[in-house]
Amino acid sequence: xxxxxxxxxxxxxxxxxxxxxxxxxxxxxxxxxxxxxxxxxxxxxxxxxxxxxxxxxxxxxxxxxxxxxxxxxxxxxxxxxxxxxxxxxxxxxxxxxxxxxxxxxxxxxxxxxxxxxxxxxxxxxxxxxxxxxxxxxxxxxxxxxxxxxxxxxxxxxxxxxxxxxxxxxxxxxxxxxxxxxxxxxxxxxxxxxxxxxxxxxxxxxxxxxxxxxxxxxxxxxxxxxxxxxxxxxxxxxxxxxxxxxxxxxxxxxxxxxxxxxxxxxxxxxxxxxxxxxxxxxxxxxxxxxxxxxxxxxxxxxxxxxxxxxxxxxxxxxxxxxxxxxxxxxxxxxxxxxxxxx
Amino acid sequence: xxxxxxxxxxxxxxxxxxxxxxxxxxxxxxxxxxxxxxxxxxxxxxxxxxxxxxxxxxxxxxxxxxxxxxxxxxxxxxxxxxxxxxxxxxxxxxxxxxxxxxxxxxxxxxxxxxxxxxxxxxxxxxxxxxxxxxxxxxxxxxxxxxxxxxxxxxxxxxxxxxxxxxxxxxxxxxxxxxxxxxxxxxxxxxxxxxxxxxxxxxxxxxxxxxxxxxxxxxxxxxxxxxxxxxxxxxxxxxxxxxxxxxxxxxxxxxxxxxxxxxxxxxxxxxxxxxxxxxxxxxxxxxxxxxxxxxxxxxxxxxxxxxxxxxxxxxxxxxxxxxxxxxxxxxxxxxxxxxxxx
Ligand SMILES: NC(=O)c1ccc[n+]([C@@H]2O[C@H](COP(=O)([O-])OP(=O)(O)OC[C@H]3O[C@@H](n4cnc5c(N)ncnc54)[C@H](OP(=O)(O)O)[C@@H]3O)[C@@H](O)[C@H]2O)c1
Ligand SMILES: NC(=O)c1ccc[n+]([C@@H]2O[C@H](COP(=O)([O-])OP(=O)(O)OC[C@H]3O[C@@H](n4cnc5c(N)ncnc54)[C@H](OP(=O)(O)O)[C@@H]3O)[C@@H](O)[C@H]2O)c1
Numbered sequence: 084x085x086x087x088x089x090x091x092x093x094x095x096x097x098x099x100x101x102x103x104x105x106x107x108x109x110x111x112x113x114x115x116x117x118x119x120x121x122x123x124x125x126x127x128x129x130x131x132x133x134x135x136x137x138x139x140x141x142x143x144x145x146x147x148x149x150x151x152x153x154x155x156x157x158x159x160x161x162x163x164x165x166x167x168x169x170x171x172x173x174x175x176x177x178x179x180x181x182x183x184x185x186x187x188x189x190x191x192x193x194x195x196x197x198x199x200x201x202x203x204x205x206x207x208x209x210x211x212x213x214x215x216x217x218x219x220x221x222x223x224x225x226x227x228x229x230x231x232x233x234x235x236x237x238x239x240x241x242x243x244x245x246x247x248x249x250x251x252x253x254x255x256x257x258x259x260x261x262x263x264x265x266x267x268x269x270x271x272x273x274x275x276x277x278x279x280x281x282x283x284x285x286x287x288x289x290x291x292x293x294x295x296x297x298x299x300x301x302x303x304x305x306x307x308x309x310x311x312x313x314x315x316x317x318x319x320x321x322x323x324x325x326x327x328x329x330x331x332x333x334x335x336x337x338x339x340x341x342x343x344x345x346x347x348x349x350x351x352x353x354x355x356x357x358x359x360x361x362x363x364x365x366x367x368x369x370x371x372x373x374x375x376x377x378x379x380x381x382x383x384x385x386x387x388x389x390x391x392x393x394x395x396x397x398x399x400x401x402x403x404x405x406x407x408x409x410x411x412x413x414x415x416x417x418x419x420x421x422x423x424x
Numbered sequence: 425x426x427x428x429x430x431x432x433x434x435x436x437x438x439x440x441x442x443x444x445x446x447x448x449x450x451x452x453x454x455x456x457x458x459x460x461x462x463x464x465x466x467x468x469x470x471x472x473x474x475x476x477x478x479x480x481x482x483x484x485x486x487x488x489x490x491x492x493x494x495x496x497x498x499x500x501x502x503x504x505x506x507x508x509x510x511x512x513x514x515x516x517x518x519x520x521x522x523x524x525x526x527x528x529x530x531x532x533x534x535x536x537x538x539x540x541x542x543x544x545x546x547x548x549x550x551x552x553x554x555x556x557x558x559x560x561x562x563x564x565x566x567x568x569x570x571x572x573x574x575x576x577x578x579x580x581x582x583x584x585x586x587x588x589x590x591x592x593x594x595x596x597x598x599x600x601x602x603x604x605x606x607x608x609x610x611x612x613x614x615x616x617x618x619x620x621x622x623x624x625x626x627x628x629x630x631x632x633x634x635x636x637x638x639x640x641x642x643x644x645x646x647x648x649x650x651x652x653x654x655x656x657x658x659x660x661x662x663x664x665x666x667x668x669x670x671x672x673x674x675x676x677x678x679x680x681x682x683x684x685x686x687x688x689x690x691x692x693x694x695x696x697x698x699x700x701x702x703x704x705x706x707x708x709x710x711x712x713x714x715x716x717x718x719x720x721x722x723x724x725x726x727x728x729x730x731x732x733x734x735x736x737x738x739x740x741x742x743x744x745x746x747x748x749x750x751x752x753x754x755x756x757x758x759x760x761x762x763x764x765x
Pocket of ligand 1: 095096099100123143156213245403
């Protein structure tokens, strides 16, 4: 990777955007010029990168033909408005907002389906799946060949950072008000989120499904290329700042070989297995880490075809920014660099 | 109910015991003398009941032949040591600790299987099931006749009060330390429980199952009298003071008729249904209430045989003390009063 590229980060002042910029530096991503973009409100702010302070500019009016690769870490509306401008200017992109359909911007997690990149053409249009799917797919990838997977039932307890800066600020504010016995005034959430569990994350459709739940089902099916995969997904809002926790129940046609399952997880990239009776948690283990933690591996009670597990993963880093940066690395190494040479 | 009875509450100084005493008063339970018992450490403390302060006495040495009915709300070890003494003295009891086997002290929730009492003989030996099972069974009871139930997958996020006073104190202490940026020193939990989710509640066995998870499976099977009922259960520790939240996925042989399901829940005793897009939570709805809240009713994504729902219930009141008091009321009305007349 001796070449370097001009890159844009959209949403550079946000929770995911900040983690993206930090990872581009940490991982020595082959950047020549880094364009940091956000809403007009943030224009003029600066963000540290490789020892310099880079200015944030307004996305509006940005000329995508200046860059080879863009990370979309703004809202879904931002992606909907600007993604096609990027493509038309010949700029490949990795979207993190999930605004685009499966067909329009394929979901990829390097540990799961990096091979699909070979069938695509520049400018690339990729989506980093939603954070609970990055975690779940990473854990399932090494298990999938060992299981004749019949059913996946996942309950994801998501942290408030799933909803960005405002979610984090609101949990901190609500908790402080309650501990100081001040009257609680919910603002960002419509009710008390501190010391409580909210039954849904974001709005639900007329059938009662939340967008993230629909994404979990459709993105898993696409990545594992099993359109009939039987998936049930529920997302719940937990009073946790950072990190997704998933409780997962799998059913296999074959009897579960727990020892083989553990060995496969131990051999896999991007996974740290924690042995019972210990177990991983988001605060103690996953947050700030580049791997997905897996624990509480056990069969069903009286059902040897059932495998239960617990996953703890950093939603902002592993579930979003790191996955996107790894996709960017793959694109550059195997594809974009070849186009240029 | 013109008769009244001498009653004992074991564990009267605990979280559940206090709620029990309060409910005996609130519901005008036919008590003549109320004996409040706890460990020797609490002997001499007083607890208000019907405008008087009752003295707490040491359980050790208590003569069970003085009472017709005892509530065991101490630890499992206390039940194991004293339950047979109660029976031998002709005292019926309702255990809340879950220490006794299914055969030894049948699980009963009045809304679900009150009819089993008719087949029993005094002195009665009953168990109020663990709190997540009281909640889940109450919600399932009216649905069961409408579903040809094939599978139940429940993930219960339990509050720290599940572990009694010490759990509650520790969450308060940890939260205050973190908000004041003081170093965290876990004591009761072995790690940070505040702003975190712990993957298991209590210890796990060599196969990785927690006791509460095993109770959920076996108690549900007993109460619904389906020994082959396909149940998967996971219990997680949430940073919530009071109230159990359950995410439940059901599979039925029949196609789900959501309208009929909603109507059945609306007609059922002990249940409050919340219509989407609103949903119930423990803090805003369930805590302090006598009903189980049910919401987020929805079919599977592309699977009309799947029903998903969310349950919020007060673990201490509805899940423990109230259920036990209601069992006591049933016993007295239909059985104990007849023995005496
Ligand atoms: N947080 C997670 O766990 C997570 C995980 C995976 C994916 N995602 C997705 O990643 C995206 C960013 O999430 P986040 O958590 O980082 O949110 P956030 O903290 O609220 O940050 C939002 C970012 O979007 C920018 N933005 C908003 N409106 C804009 C506009 N009109 N033009 C240009 N930029 C605009 C904001 O810029 P200003 O500072 O100027 O407002 C900010 O930089 C979302 O689509 C989210 O769904 C989030
Ligand atoms: N909390 C829940 O959500 C819940 C729900 C359903 C069932 N349960 C079960 O109900 C029982 C009580 O739970 P809790 O939450 O109320 O616990 P808790 O707050 O810790 O109270 C424990 C009670 O047991 C008493 N006790 C302890 N050792 C004793 C001994 N050797 N002899 C007599 N009394 C003794 C304590 O008396 P001292 O004050 O003297 O120590 C106290 O009154 C447990 O078995 C628990 O599993 C709890």
